Amino acid sequence: MAKIIIPTPLRKFTGNQAAISTNGNTIREAIVDLTNQHPDLKNHLLDATGQIRSFVRIFLGDEDILSLQKEETMVAESSIVSIVPAIAGG
Amino acid sequence: MIAAKEIVLTYKENHKKDRYIIVPIIIRRQIERLLEGNYPNEGVGFFYGDEKDNYRIIKRILPVKNVKEGDQRKRFEIDPRDYLQAEKFAEEWSLSLLGIYHSHPNHPAIPSVHDLKRAVPYFSYIILSIENSITQDWTSWRLDEKVKLFEQENLVI
Numbered sequence: 001m002a003k004i005i006i007p008t009p010l011r012k013f014t015g016n017q018a019a020i021s022t023n024g025n026t027i028r029e030a031i032v033d034l035t036n037q038h039p040d041l042k043n044h045l046l047d048a049t050g051q052i053r054s055f056v057r058i059f060l061g062d063e064d065i066l067s068l069q070k071e072e073t074m075v076a077e078s079s080i081v082s083i084v085p086a087i088a089g090g
Numbered sequence: 091m092i093a094a095k096e097i098v099l100t101y102k103e104n105h106k107k108d109r110y111i112i113v114p115i116i117i118r119r120q121i122e123r124l125l126e127g128n129y130p131n132e133g134v135g136f137f138y139g140d141e142k143d144n145y146r147i148i149k150r151i152l153p154v155k156n157v158k159e160g161d162q163r164k165r166f167e168i169d170p171r172d173y174l175q176a177e178k179f180a181e182e183w184s185l186s187l188l189g190i191y192h193s194h195p196n197h198p199a200i201p202s203v204h205d206l207k208r209a210v211p212y213f214s215y216i217i218l219s220i221e222n223s224i225t226q227d228w229t230s231w232r233l234d235e236k237v238k239l240f241e242q243e244n245l246v247i
Contacts, residue, residue, distance in 0.1 A: 005177070007173075007177060008177065008180065008186070008187040008212060008213075009210040009211050009212040009213050010210075010211070010212075011212075012211060012212055044211075055208065057170040059170070059174060062171075062174075064170065064171075082174055082177075084170045084173050084174055085173070085210045086167075086168075086170060086208075087167070087168040087173055087190060087208070087210070088158070088165070088166060088167040088168065088204070088208045089134075089165070089166055089190075089192055089201075089202065089204055089205040089208050089209075089215070090132070090164050090165045090166070090202040090203070090204030090205055
């Protein structure tokens, strides 16, 4: 169980909801549950193999999951997970 | 790299969407001063405001650091932690996070291939062309997800 904060650019795919409660014990499970609840998000978050896209960063609280156990990082009911689009350009 | 910016089409030609971005004079000066100060590197920041129908009015900006490693004259990157903070500010200020402004030093205010590749939905992308630390042009764009090209918006400045 975790609450996932949706970044502004993706809220059009969640009916403008900024936060979604999800089931799952890990970041991966929570993200998959999120995309099951809101299928239009799937293309933006997961690649063809079901992995979290490289341009999408995930934070558990203030910690980047890359410095934790990545997608296998455990989440609790009180966890706040933020999806962060990796913004870049030229 | 320069050739790619000129040859590959990144936007819908001869097509301006019926959308408007209103930039008050104070905000305009803030953005120009910041991006001209970043010259010859690319500068970047977020902007916030209100949205109604096809109109977006900018009320605040949040400059952030270009953290692109290496040559910053043709690339920018935003630290994910700065992005997190930017979303928090939107909540604190009760404003919508509407988009990103960035500069094209010594290049036209036309989205580059890299801009298109990394574009996210919903955001307006304001681009300033800057030469010798002086702003030459402003444009604003939004991604059309269906055709994966930018659509130009009308800037009111």
